[in-house]
Amino acid sequence: MHLVPADRADRRTIDGHRVCDAIAAIGDAGRVRAWADRFALLADPKRLALLLALHRTGPLAVSDLAVATGMNDPAVSQALRLLRAAGAVTGEKEGRVVRYRVVDPELAALLAHCTADD
Template sequence: MHLIPRERAQRSTIDDHQACRAAAGIGDPARTAAWARRFDLLADPGRLTLLLAIEAAGPIAVTDLAIATGISDTAVSQALRVLRTAGVVEGRRDGRVVRYAMSDPEVSALLRRIG
């Protein structure tokens, strides 16, 4: 049971190999926590809708996102602030307009699978 943490290694298993495979499947706890935070962001239907639209359209302005999604400009801006802080999207200035694009390639890959 080489993959089981020492504090749990004393417990009896039914199948050592299955327990080790399960532990290997969990992987790095920090990576698991990072994905949990991503899924928390994706759990909100409004944010998920915005992310799907951004993934499909590429760099896009707040007003265009609001029109495409049916979400108010204010709500779009608030959601983008959360997504930007989390590092999932980034804003790029284009003159007086800020266009938003995906900045997390792992979330982008996930969105392409579900979109």
């Protein structure tokens, strides 16, 4: 099946069948963007530390995450705001305490893969 888009069909290829396979492997541009956004979240060591802690332990409050990661409470809160806006985590309020947990299943699977050797 020929997958080269019409706007690129006039360009010369060396291995045309591999080009089509590469286009198929890349897939939907929206899905590529979603994964790029996930990787951007993981690119910051502090956000990654928060996600790993939440993934491994389950719901934790901001102050507990601050102690676990060595960050201060405002920095944890700011990172969690970003992670929450991206749909990676959610907070569940219990009285005055909000405990956060990872809710993006694809991100959770990636975190599980990253920590599988531990």
